[in-house]
């Protein structure tokens with residue numbers, strides 16, 4: 001039997017995790033590492049020479065043995081003899097499949113040739129900001145010599161692939177003293193005879209470049225400070241960011257809906273506060289990893305920090321039009337008859353001086369990582385401009401990568417998105433009961449969810465139960481307080497770029513007869529449910545209209561909005577108010593593509609805080625049953641004789657928001673297992 005994990009693999013994974021854990025070494029999911037070693041071939045019983053190399057996708061920091069591609073070295077090396085030349089180098093990727101050992105592990109990436117062909121037992125290919133700064137300096141070759149002498153060799157830009165692997169292999173052979181190389185426009189590759197040596201060489205190269213930049217950089221690499229472009233004070237810039245977010249998300253989503261991420265990191269604000277940022281922004285990013293996620297260049301608002309929200313919105317709309325024209329131009333200039341179709345002309349990075357950066361992607365993680373990559377790119381530009389001048393690769397080369405057949409194939413292999421992918425949901429009262437079940441359902445169907453509830457702690461706990469901050473966040477809100485609702489909307493658009501789906505669920509229930517119902521009882525029921533959902537709908541609709549992406553507002557109303565029973569005047573009247581808001585708003589918001597619908601639950605005992613906090617005991621007393629049997633009692637009253645669970649309500653909300661009900665607005669769906677007295681007519 002084979003040992004479970006080959007020690008070479010163990011070392012490789014540990015080295016990769018160490019390198020990937022420090023963002024100075026490489027961008028998220030960027031770069032790859034490899035090791036060569038032997039294992040017993042189960043077929044022959046003989047030793048077989050293998051290459052383990054990080055496969056396509058995944059991050060070095062969290063790499064596991066399962067993320068490695070495993071290839072036979074003899075076969076990999078034999079590829080050199082059938083290599084048809086640089087024009088057909090892409091064919092070699094398919095040929096890697098014929099070199100796999102056993103099941104081959106993860107899919108080999110485009111960088112596999114570099115690792116396999118370089119004659120070193122351990123190879124690291126990384127994208128450190130410091131290394132790319134040298135790689136994108138106009139005189140990068142000279143700088144490499146100055147900084148590293150003959151220890152590091154300059155490799156002119158070449159698109160990753162088999163030929164780049166051959167180039168680096170040759171360089172290593174001709175420069176036996178070298179510890180690694182700088183890949184023009186792209187990154188670094190370092191090697192060693194042992195895993196320790198490779199890691200030490202990688203770190204030495206990265207740190208030496210960083211130290212050289214720190215010591216030799218000119219004072220203001222981004223030029224002098226720009227009057228009026230400095231960062232706004234924190235509260236002001238976050239308020240402005242929130243006010244602009246829906247418009248900016250709409251711009252980024254003209255071709256396809258996107259989730260957004262916002263950062264006001266110092267690095268970004270400093271970049272935007274200096275004179276050279278428009279020129280540098282226009283030059284775009286250089287490392288393939290960077291521009292695949294950030295698009296070739298960002299959209300930069302050319303107004304000072306003091307510009308009003310209205311002025312900024314008007315200008316952003318103009319810039320969006322020119323960005324799209326510009327991108328179309330880039331496509332038309334570079335596309336060949338066999339290029340894949342244009343993939344959308346909207347920016348993925350939008351920069352607002354004094355405020356920060358909005359980044360976009362098909363989900364929150366992708367959006368966040370796009371922002372991280374632009375921060376990497378800013379660091380690269382600072383380094384390059386500090387020493388020399390920033391000279392990214394040509395746009396034709398960027399195009400060749402962005403619209404590479406292999407890249408297109410990767411995109412085609414992506415799993416079909418979930419039904420609510422890219423949609424940002426705000427669910428009020430979502431720390432408990434029906435709201436929590438709804439938030440979970442929406443998240444499981446691909447939505448990003450904001451859990452808004454009275455207690456921040458409970459809202460956060462509920463969000464954490466659902467997933468990371470890329471999936472769900474918790475915010476505090478009292479929906480009966482207009483300012484608090486505005487703040488919750490701000491938090492929502494800053495968390496995910498905008499809002500598409502609002503569930504007015506927050507509620508409570510006081511079961512009292514008319515004579516027992518106090519004025520305060522009446523006000524509380526109406527403040528939380530009638531006024532609260534009005535306030536939430538109003539704030540959300542404003543953002544939805546600015547986004548121009550349609551939207552869904554769902555009210556969790558009640559059977560009691562239709563059905564009249566005793567001891568329910570304040571609650572039932574407030575529910576009827578909510579139910580009519582559905583119709584009123586459906587009529588009013590339809591022109592913006594916003595659908596407004598309601599769900600009428602009844603008798604949801606399980607998980608309900610309302611039932612647990614007295615209402616259940618009260619109802620049980622009214623009906624003369626034990627409190628714990630209330631769910632079953634309600635079930636027996638229904639036509640279907642089934643107990644209604646929070647998930648049943650959640651499913652109804654989900655269906656209302658999918659494409660399946662794209663033409664339905666102003667509807668209430670009863671989810672009550674059938675109560676004839678509450679039938680809608």
Ligand SMILES: NC(=O)c1ccc[n+]([C@@H]2O[C@H](COP(=O)([O-])OP(=O)(O)OC[C@H]3O[C@@H](n4cnc5c(N)ncnc54)[C@H](O)[C@@H]3O)[C@@H](O)[C@H]2O)c1
Nearest residue numbers: 429432433434478479505506507558601603604608609610
């Ligand atoms: N449980 C049922 O049988 C039933 C039936 C019909 C309608 N509903 C409605 O469904 C909704 C959810 O009820 P549930 O049974 O899940 O109750 P629940 O008590 O479990 O959840 C309600 C949540 O709303 C929150 N909330 C209360 N006041 C708030 C405020 N001012 N601001 C923000 N959040 C606030 C609470 O903290 C709680 O987390 C309510 O609107 C309720 O009227 C419930």
Ligand SMILES: [Zn+2]
Nearest residue numbers: 031127186187
């Ligand atoms: Zn690379």
